[in-house]
Amino acid sequence: MNRVPVEKKVLNENQILAEKLRARFHENNVLCLNLISSPGAGKTSLLERTLESMDHLTRVAVLTGDIQTENDADRLKRFGFPVRQITTGGTCHLDARMIEKGLEGWPLVDLDILFIENVGNLVCPSSYDLGEEAKIVVLSTAEGEDKPLKYPSIFFKSELMILNKVDLLPYVKFDPEQARQNARRVHPEMEIIEVSCTTGVGFDRWFEWLNRRWTAHGLETVEQAG
Amino acid sequence: MHELSIAMSVIESLKSEAQRRPGARFTKIGLRIGELAGIDADALTFGFEALVKETEWQSIALEIESVPRRQRCPRCNLTFAVKDYEFTCPNCGELETACAGGDELDIAYVELEEA
Numbered sequence: 538m539n540r541v542p543v544e545k546k547v548l549n550e551n552q553i554l555a556e557k558l559r560a561r562f563h564e565n566n567v568l569c570l571n572l573i574s575s576p577g578a579g580k581t582s583l584l585e586r587t588l589e590s591m592d593h594l595t596r597v598a599v600l601t602g603d604i605q606t607e608n609d610a611d612r613l614k615r616f617g618f619p620v621r622q623i624t625t626g627g628t629c630h631l632d633a634r635m636i637e638k639g640l641e642g643w644p645l646v647d648l649d650i651l652f653i654e655n656v657g658n659l660v661c662p663s664s665y666d667l668g669e670e671a672k673i674v675v676l677s678t679a680e681g682e683d684k685p686l687k688y689p690s691i692f693f694k695s696e697l698m699i700l701n702k703v704d705l706l707p708y709v710k711f712d713p714e715q716a717r718q719n720a721r722r723v724h725p726e727m728e729i730i731e732v733s734c735t736t737g738v739g740f741d742r743w744f745e746w747l748n749r750r751w752t753a754h755g756l757e758t759v760e761q762a763g
Numbered sequence: 764m765h766e767l768s769i770a771m772s773v774i775e776s777l778k779s780e781a782q783r784r785p786g787a788r789f790t791k792i793g794l795r796i797g798e799l800a801g802i803d804a805d806a807l808t809f810g811f812e813a814l815v816k817e818t819e820w821q822s823i824a825l826e827i828e829s830v831p832r833r834q835r836c837p838r839c840n841l842t843f844a845v846k847d848y849e850f851t852c853p854n855c856g857e858l859e860t861a862c863a864g865g866d867e868l869d870i871a872y873v874e875l876e877e878a
Contacts, residue, residue: 538790539877543780543870547772547794629765661765663801664868690801693866722848 551665554633558640558668565645568747568754569653571667573691574675575684576657579701581609582734583675584652587747588616590740596647600639601654602631609654619643630661633668650751659684663691670754671696678702678709682716685723692723697730697746704733766803769868770810776870777820784875791824791874797867798831832865 546552562569572580584599591597598619601609610622623631623639636653645651653669655662663672674695676684679702685692692698698720700713717729730746732739777792796802804827811825831844836852842863843853850860 538874540872540874541784542872543776544872545776545870547769547776547868547870549776550772628768660801664765664769688801690799690866693799725850 548664548666551633554637555666555668558633558636559670561645562651562668562670565648566754567645567648567651568751569651569667569669570750571653571655571662571669571672572675573655573659573662573672573695574657574677575659575680578657578675578677578680579734580654580657580675581612583699583701583732583743584613584654585616586734586737586740587652587743588613588618590737590744591616591618593617596649597652598643598648598650599652599654600631600636602635602656604628604656625656629656629658630665631655631667632665636667650747659688659691663688663694671750673697673699675699675701676716676720678705678711678713680711682712683719685716685719689723692720692727695724695727697728699743700729700731701734703731703738704736766806767810767814769802770807770814773807773811773825773870774814774820777823777873780873784877787875787877789820789823789873789875791826792870793826793828793872793874795828795830795867795869795871797865798829799866800868802868804829828871830865830867833863834860835863836860 574580588597599613600621600623601613602623602625603609604625604627607622610620613620621639623635631653653667672695674691676698700716706713713731720727720729728746730739730742732743773792777789781789796804808825808827815821815823833842834845834850835842836855836857838857839852839855841852841854851858852860
């Protein structure tokens with residue numbers, strides 16, 4: 538019997554493809570963000586309000602993933618930005634190959650920000666690198682504040698947590714301070730922004746984050762090119 | 764539940780190892796999975812066994828080593844396993860320690876008999 542070390546990622550193929558995508562995003566100065574949440578937390582609503590408020594000088598595109606239907610793409614197309622639906626047909630997450638295919642025919646040089654709306658699921662999407670610059674996890678006040686402890690993987694891997702539906706706080710048993718503490722137990726450095734996609738509260742901070750992240754990303758790219 | 768897709772990737776890796784080592788008989792594959800990887804070891808084993816049934820990989824054993832989240836102390840350089848979200852360095856009391864692993868999803872090794 539002979540034991541041979543392999544030391545390779547199980548998702549090696551996905552990883553190789555994700556790194557290629559990441560390099561393409563960098564080359565073309567595209568900030569790629571991967572939005573993940575449970576179904577119904579408000580990823581599409583967040584994107585609707587974001588696109589609605591977005592300056593048309595910013596060149597934004599969306600790839601939105603679902604198991605079935607084109608509903609989300611239809612909702613997002615109304616704002617005049619390029620939107621494509623990825624229908625996985627049963628798969629509970631997006632992988633790098635689906636993103637590569639979803640981008641076909643889109644010249645990345647014409648984009649500033651690419652939002653990827655993952656399939657609604659707090660577990661599986663956390664395993665698949667899509668070549669994004671950052672993962673963003675969306676939690677809503679209609680869920681439990683213990684979600685970060687129940688699904689630590691995605692909260693650990695996300696750079697930002699958006700706490701959505703804060704307009705419902707007077708009506709639901711949800712302790713936002715407890716939610717923040719739970720998120721920081723799993724990921725002490727994670728940024729947290731509270732928003733309501735209905736009232737628009739918190740969107741100034743969300744846009745400030747996007748601007749800051751895009752500028753930092755651009756500088757990094759410029760530095761790399763130099 | 765994406766353990767079945769993960770199990771399929773494990774089998775793909777086995778196939779590429781087999782191509783690199785023609786004639787070898789594989790007996791075991793060892794994975795290393797961090798507690799932050801979001802993978803359920805039982806579900807993965809179940810999926811793997813279902814996939815290899817009545818194939819050439821039927822007799823291969825799957826061994827999973829679960830590894831905890833680790834933090835590294837910038838002051839005394841100790842790397843320690845985190846329990847109950849306690850990130851303080853157990854050696855010197857430093858509060859600001861940095862993550863040093865725990866989201867692994869790796870193929871660590873294969874065991875084989877060379878032809």
